[in-house]
Amino acid sequence: MKALQQNAYGAPADVTALVDLPEPVAKAGEILVEVEAAAMHLADLKFINGDAGFRYFTFPRICGHEGIGYVIKLGDGVTDYKVGDRVFLPIGSGTFRQRLAVPAADCPPATAGDAKQLALTVINGMTAVILVDDYAAALKPGDWILQNGANSSCGRYIIKLAHDKGLRTCNIVRRASLIPELKALDADQVIVETGDPDKTAELVKAATGGVELSIGFDCVASTGTETIGRCLVRDGTIVNYGYMTGKNCEVSFQDLFRKHVKLVGMSMQSPRTKDQRKVVYAKLAAMIAKGDLKAKIAATYTLDQIQVALAHQAKTGDDRQGKIIILPNG
Structure with a gap:
């Protein structure tokens, strides 16, 4: 074998x-x-x-x-x-x-x-569920989730799971060619990372109509974390679940000190029991089999x-x- x-x-x-x-x-x-x-x-x-x-x-x-x-x-x-x-x-x-x-x-x-x-299903699918259902549990229909790495498998799942709950997503990517692709998956807004947290934050503000963003998902780390923090309202939360750059998360002192932005790490150790996880896996698998998650x-x-x-x-x-x-x- x-x-x-x-x-x-x-x-x-x-x-x-x-x-x-x-x-x-x-x-x-x-x-x-x-x-x-x-x-x-x-x-x-x-x-x-x-x-x-x-x-x-x-x-x-x-x-x-x-x-x-x-x-x-x-x-x-x-x-x-x-x-x-x-x-x-x-x-x-x-x-x-x-x-x-x-x-x-x-x-x-x-x-x-x-x-x-x-x-x-088991890793990427469950990660997306934990982020949307647990970390963004306080959001109401019409509220926004900000995320980078939106072209990743998790990012694509997040777009669909959020959309099904009536939540909107603003998605940061590295290439403009991805915009129509993610829009077709029900992404509300897609913007291209500028490499400058302040400039990217201005694009996010314009794309979302200047609404207050309370939560952002970060799988990039390094200055990607800083960019998410720059976009969030006072007491907003950055949820980090990866580091595609291979570097540690960076958060500006000003965002921490003046806005009280929090950085937390996502854990796969959700409070769900084994049987509850099986229910989630079954739901995800059904969505994947139908092509709703791809x-x-x-x-x-x-x-x-x-x-x-x-x-x-x-x-x-x-x-x-x-x-x-x-x-x-x-």
Whole structure:
């Protein structure tokens, strides 16, 4: 059975290898799953590189944090699933492999639909739900959410989830070519980042009609965080959930001191129980299967092409427009 194994921290080509492992066996309470599709995230590269804050694995380990597959064998005592059922794999279970045995209780049921799209449900989908439903819970229909990184999978999901709740979104992107694309997804306003927080804040003000913005989602970090803060009203909240720039968040002293702007980090540890999470996953999966939520897919690769996939994941902008999806079984 093929799998991508990491043996140390460093450049992917130096510390990962496609290996042939013994076939996994489903123990009592487990299911054996054949992986259809596994999403590759920026965090996967950071874990391989050993970036600051991403060094807590022991080696060797199998890479991959998210995926979807079919049950091909049941361990003793499993009654919730049958062979042929489709499931989401547990977060961080090492999904860049052809098959794996996992506890049945940790696998939410998955729906029919495009495996490449559904492979993004558990991390990107849930992130968007937590941001819109939890962190923006105080907003009323007609209120605005400001976000950067709006072309990301999470950004696209946020646009749709917010729209369905009657909320409006002002979306910051790096390229003007993305404006019609995001508008077609129900984005209310899309503006291009200027690189200057004050100038971008003026564009945001003009686009939103000068309304008071109380919350902004930041997945860029660095001066992207500062730009969000510059746009917010007094006591506004910046919610950071990523750092595409690879740099720490920056917030202006003036925004902190004069406006009391707050910076908080988003946690995937929402107060939802496992059963409540399954309900959310089912809702997201249904929306994805219908095409109501749709991520941009940059490319798909097999495990035999994994080093090409990792190199592609490291690219940004026009060189990688969308998600990288691994198809372990071709």
